[in-house]
Amino acid sequence: MSKTTLQTVAETRRSVYALNKNLPISTNDINQIVEHALLHTPSSFNSQSTRLVVLHGAEHEKLWEIAKAELAKIVPADKFAPTEAKLNMFKAGAGTVLFFEDTDVVKGLQEQFSAYADNFPIWADHANAMTQYAIWTTLASENVGANLQHYNPVIDAKVASTWDIPANWQLRAQLVFGGIEAPAGEKSFAPVADRLKVFG
């Protein structure tokens, strides 16, 4: 694969919010993309602490009903309509990938390599984010739209009880995916000159 191909795919990945249930690939293909990213994304000390759950169809819809129910407990009733509309937008997608970190693995590393103890939770999140990016970008290469959400920790307890998630799996992010109902909007770019220095 050429650099051009990789860069084209990187540009194709966008936050697509208007999603539908008409996936251009099968759910098995989605599962394979998720599994491949899980296997081939790097992690500090090759610790492989990222954990994933894929929710398709009715299970995905259940997640966004959970989010609605949990947010209804904390958002004032007279301000809930925009929140509900947003959550219904996610529910309109075809599926969601839940990203977790295994806190037992992170704790084990902190004990084993105490000099780096403060860094391990940070590195775990780096590796988790790399996995998010790998899945998001590969889905984009197959014309599957996606957007990244963070309803943790509000939904954590209900997610854990609904899908029997181990207590040591900490929810970090949710990637909603689906057919592209409408493309992403225009994107602005801060000047590269303010963000990049090259020497030599």
Ligand SMILES: Cc1cc2nc3c(=O)[nH]c(=O)nc-3n(C[C@H](O)[C@H](O)[C@H](O)COP(=O)(O)O)c2cc1C
């Ligand atoms: C670490 C990170 C956290 C993000 N969290 C959210 C989020 O909670 N909700 C959301 O709608 N978008 C979220 N986004 C998406 C960004 O807003 C989006 O990537 C950015 O505006 C650039 O747009 P693009 O994804 O279309 O390139 C997040 C992106 C990153 C990298």
